[in-house]
Amino acid sequence: MKDSFPAAGERFLPDTEATWELGEELGEALEAGDLVVLRGPLGAGKTTITQGIARGMGVRGRVTSPTFIIAREHPGPKGRPGLIHVDAYRLLGEDPDAAADPIGELDALDLESRAEDSAVVAEWGGGLVERLAERHLVVDLERGGPDEEGRRARWRTGGPGGDNERAAAG
Numbered sequence: 001m002k003d004s005f006p007a008a009g010e011r012f013l014p015d016t017e018a019t020w021e022l023g024e025e026l027g028e029a030l031e032a033g034d035l036v037v038l039r040g041p042l043g044a045g046k047t048t049i050t051q052g053i054a055r056g057m058g059v060r061g062r063v064t065s066p067t068f069i070i071a072r073e074h075p076g077p078k079g080r081p082g083l084i085h086v087d088a089y090r091l092l093g094e095d096p097d098a099a100a101d102p103i104g105e106l107d108a109l110d111l112e113s114r115a116e117d118s119a120v121v122a123e124w125g126g127g128l129v130e131r132l133a134e135r136h137l138v139v140d141l142e143r144g145g146p147d148e149e150g151r152r153a154r155w156r157t158g159g160p161g162g163d164n165e166r167a168a169a170g
Ligand SMILES: Nc1ncnc2c1ncn2[C@@H]1O[C@H](COP(=O)(O)OP(=O)(O)O)[C@@H](O)[C@H]1O
Pocket: 013, 014, 015, 016, 017, 018, 019, 040, 041, 042, 043, 044, 045, 046, 047, 048, 049, 065, 123, 149, 150, 151
């Protein structure tokens, strides 16, 4: 990841536009081999920030919440990395149809080799996708508060075993 994006930080995102903007800044800094883990409950803004990341990377194709697709690849512009958008919701416990062997299913996607010339952004991937890269950026998204419309984003880098500050979740 380029230095243009701080390795750790926190920002209040008052509206959807602000979530896109943070994503765009992050996307501009992402390089091939980077891994971003997005955590937070349903509706926290994980897909929204991924849309901003896609814009910042200049990749092709619309970023959506894939219900049946686990990973979608967005080719990058000439000479720039592509984006692999992983939605691990169906691989993990939150979904009643969650896979019995999520690690096996993840391995079957062969993201490790595909990630050489792409950046990987994973929703619901905490505790599962960290194995794909030596270091990763964890972004936690949550609602600003009971009376607030906005979201709060906190991010930091973590090592291969997840992060030691909190148990990986979401
Ligand atoms: N900072 C924000 N403030 C208010 N609403 C937001 C913000 N960021 C995203 N949203 C909205 O939240 C909704 C759910 O976002 P989404 O990205 O699909 O969540 P997730 O992928 O985490 O389930 C969308 O309608 C989106 O426009």
